[in-house]
Amino acid sequence: MKFFFVYKSLAHPELAGDYVQPFTLDERRAHARQAAKQLGATVPWIVDAMDNRLKHALGDRPNSEFVIDPKGVIVRKRAWSNPAQVRKDLEELVGKVDKVTREEDIKLALAPPVKAAAERGAVPRLKRPRMQAIEMEPVIEPKGLPFYAKLRAEADPEALRTGTGKLYLGFHIDPFHGAHWNNLTPPLKYKLDLPAGAKCSAATAEAAKVKPASDADPREFVLDVENWPTDKPVRLTVTYSACTETACHAVKQEYVLHLRRDRDGGGARGAGAGFWDPDEFAKQMLARDRDGDGKLDRKEVMGLVLPHFEKFDTNGDGVLDAKELRAVSDWLNTHHKPGAPAPVPKK
Amino acid sequence: MRTLALFAVAALFACAPAAPAQPEKKKNEDDFPREKPAVGDKLTDVTVYTPDGKEVKTAELRGHYTVLTFGCLT
Numbered sequence: 001m002k003f004f005f006v007y008k009s010l011a012h013p014e015l016a017g018d019y020v021q022p023f024t025l026d027e028r029r030a031h032a033r034q035a036a037k038q039l040g041a042t043v044p045w046i047v048d049a050m051d052n053r054l055k056h057a058l059g060d061r062p063n064s065e066f067v068i069d070p071k072g073v074i075v076r077k078r079a080w081s082n083p084a085q086v087r088k089d090l091e092e093l094v095g096k097v098d099k100v101t102r103e104e105d106i107k108l109a110l111a112p113p114v115k116a117a118a119e120r121g122a123v124p125r126l127k128r129p130r131m132q133a134i135e136m137e138p139v140i141e142p143k144g145l146p147f148y149a150k151l152r153a154e155a156d157p158e159a160l161r162t163g164t165g166k167l168y169l170g171f172h173i174d175p176f177h178g179a180h181w182n183n184l185t186p187p188l189k190y191k192l193d194l195p196a197g198a199k200c201s202a203a204t205a206e207a208a209k210v211k212p213a214s215d216a217d218p219r220e221f222v223l224d225v226e227n228w229p230t231d232k233p234v235r236l237t238v239t240y241s242a243c244t245e246t247a248c249h250a251v252k253q254e255y256v257l258h259l260r261r262d263r264d265g266g267g268a269r270g271a272g273a274g275f276w277d278p279d280e281f282a283k284q285m286l287a288r289d290r291d292g293d294g295k296l297d298r299k300e301v302m303g304l305v306l307p308h309f310e311k312f313d314t315n316g317d318g319v320l321d322a323k324e325l326r327a328v329s330d331w332l333n334t335h336h337k338p339g340a341p342a343p344v345p346k347k
Numbered sequence: 348m349r350t351l352a353l354f355a356v357a358a359l360f361a362c363a364p365a366a367p368a369q370p371e372k373k374k375n376e377d378d379f380p381r382e383k384p385a386v387g388d389k390l391t392d393v394t395v396y397t398p399d400g401k402e403v404k405t406a407e408l409r410g411h412y413t414v415l416t417f418g419c420l421t
Binding site for chain 2 (some may be wrong): 001002003004006009011013026027032034035036042046047049061064066067072078094209217
């Protein structure tokens, strides 16, 4: 019996740790090594290729789970990992074990996320509701500097559909390179080379000056674009100065942007806070209340909540009510932080 | 068995708290069992990597029962 985690593209960039999508396989492998540290588990990781071939081949879900038999045949699959169900699967397939180890028996050596090289919070974040990642290719020079700051490009549904709408450009410091902005030099500046006929409210722009000498906040822009043909890529050039512990670098890098949704880009959750409002969360969850009783039974629950249903059902009545669902959001808001407790066991 | 238990706990932390109630994801999740690859299909043979850079062919996973769980840092 073998177990593997498969490291894939980030489901939620900018969440805990302010991680951003890696651009290279080396960077993705560094993510996987960090994931192993943060989880503190002994289950090995394998790393999907940068074209996300294994994710695509197995249904493109963020946390899906498969059991493969010794001949390489898929014998179980589910959209969301469910450890309790995996145990049942394996008992059916290979038999029961004498002693079942419980989750609470295990102490995982959780490590903290990679620390940013400078403070965050000096620059207000921009809101970008309803925006979705669009495909873009960093122009990687074999001997070039790392992408200390990585572009996140998003478009709203109108822009994706018609070529006219909102475009988000966010340049996010990648914590894995140990760099920060150098605010003693001119701020980050970008330039878009638009196709003929296309217009943009800011084809070139410079980020606002930031008071502290260094920081690690993203440099963000929301633009209006007009008549961007969906089949014409846009070239973006960015210049900025970033410092590591050992040196400061004047960086000039390029990207090619495509006006089509990047289905591997993940959802950055609006401003990237990754925070669920408890009332809104409960309301959204209750949208699955098919029998209209104002509560969710197991059949009406899905996703990450399902494996922990009993623990969230604190009054033990077999359903999750609005109060219990609000408590779920509290847990979701913190469970990515290393050391955060699992759901409180039912008393 | 210890490995299984560790796996179970780790999976709890590995997955992103992806919007359990967003309409598009709900539909997709319900559809998942009916989508390809189906139970009974062979695992696609592709090359992936270990965190330290070695190539791994998924075909090499044969010979054991194998549990694959997708995850990421966030």
